[in-house]
Amino acid sequence: MSTQQGLSEIDIASYLARTPGFFERHADLLAHVELANPHGPRAVSLQQRQMEMLRERIRGMERRLMDMIRHGQDNAALTDRLHQWVCALMQATDAREIPEMLVVDLQEQFRIPQVALRLWDVAPAFADQPVARGVGPELRRLASSLRTPYCGANTTFEAVRWLGHPSAVASLALLPLRRSYTGPAFGMLVFGSPDPTRYTPEMGTDLLVRISELASAAVTRLLPASD
Incomplete structure (x- = not known):
């Protein structure tokens, strides 16, 4: 102008x-x-x-x-x-109490609607525990391949069926449990929510990584002694 x-x-x-x-x-x-x-x-x-x-x-x-x-x-x-x-x-004085305590406290402290835990290759003394129920080889490989927690929509993951109400899960987080960052996974935590935005691929995972590390340390009491 x-x-x-x-x-x-x-x-x-x-x-x-x-x-x-x-x-x-x-x-x-x-x-x-x-x-x-x-x-x-x-x-x-x-x-x-x-x-x-x-x-x-x-x-x-x-x-x-x-x-x-x-x-x-x-x-x-x-x-x-x-x-x-x-x-x-x-x-916790009894290692058998740790899995249930871990799951219940996670739900209460962090307001997670559904939580499930599975371990494999546990020590013989804990092989009869519910947490040691069979986990397929495909899921074991998936857990070992995860370097950070998976967050996203509910898919056909076998781990979703560990939750009490799998059909109510719209988003979930899969947390691998391992002795070290480079070692194979010996278990997995599953968080499920009916809110599709609770766990998304874009979310930060720092807290989930810390939970995974702390949970791993806690449940190693159920594993055979490392070499």
Whole structure:
């Protein structure tokens, strides 16, 4: 858009940018500059518009601050629940109690609708435990191939059938259990939820990895002694 003198708006804006002292020499001009009001049909002065922009910026900063506070509180609560869960596992005196305690506490502490646990190649003394029920070779290979938990929609995974109500699961997480990062899996935790957005491929898995590592350490008491 051109002015009557043939100058474009870009020319004017460029001149003002190159001449920072212009409004100092013409301070009275600022009092007469009016801008469109984004919140109504009435024009407002430049000072009023600047104040409104500043208030909007402050409101945005306040919202971000509240979000940071809320996330901090959520993280603190999560850390506390994780701490309580680990303490309960460490206090278990009978290794046979650990699998059920692990599952129940996970459901309660982290509000997971359905949780299941399976172990294979356990020590002979625990071979008759429900947690050691048969697991097919395909699922064992899948567990060993997972370097991070799988999160996604309910598919035809054999592990879904370990849950009490598999038909109610819309999303799930599969957590491999292993002695070390490079070692083969000796078990798997399954989390199931009716909420399709609870476990998704895009979600962060840091907490699930920690749960997997801690659960692995807890149930090694049911395995044969490592070489």
